[in-house]
Amino acid sequence: GQQLNQSPQSMFIQEGEDVSMNCTSSSIFNTWLWYKQDPGEGPVLLIALYKAGELTSNGRLTAQFGITRKDSFLNISASIPSDVGIYFCAGLLPGNNDMRFGAGTRLTVKP
């Protein structure tokens, strides 16, 4: 019930294409976070969303907190080779710092 379903599992795209990935759950989350992890590194926070319906951008990245508080998506526009990595969604459950992670989306960008 508190698990996050992240899709797609992997994506192979051409440089310049747009990318979209999402996370869904049967549980309500207070906060949605999107992280990127490069090989050999820890996850780096990209975008944090705190309110249902919130739409936030960070450069070419845009993320939205679903109205039902049970889902979120991340879009990357005009992808570039350095976008390669694994993207994780994470949701914070109400009332505490209990964070759940999606399984990750592995993005490959072909030049």
Place this chain on the structure above:
Amino acid sequence: SAVISQKPSRDICQRGTSLTIQCQVDSQVTMMFWYRQQPGQSLTLIATANQGSEATYESGFVIDKFPISRPNLTFSTLTVSNMSPEDSSIYLCSVAGGPDTQYFGPGTRLTVL
């Protein structure tokens, strides 16, 4: 955001031995966490490191296997005890930022032979 460092960055260990991983933060933080990331997998919370009291472990993780210290608000250690090849993972510490975010260290890549 806080700057987090971990030592060692990687290690190769023999079965049956123990390894202690250190996590240092450049500012005082209330909440610190330890995660495990098995090869090709997502992150799983091991425990919350509490300053001045015993860590709070998640289901499936026990203190005898993963003892944790938190002597002050900027430092914590995680020990992986009596290691087996199944313990080969990346171990990550994180800190609660504000509001409602967590920032991660660079991770410790552990290989157990």
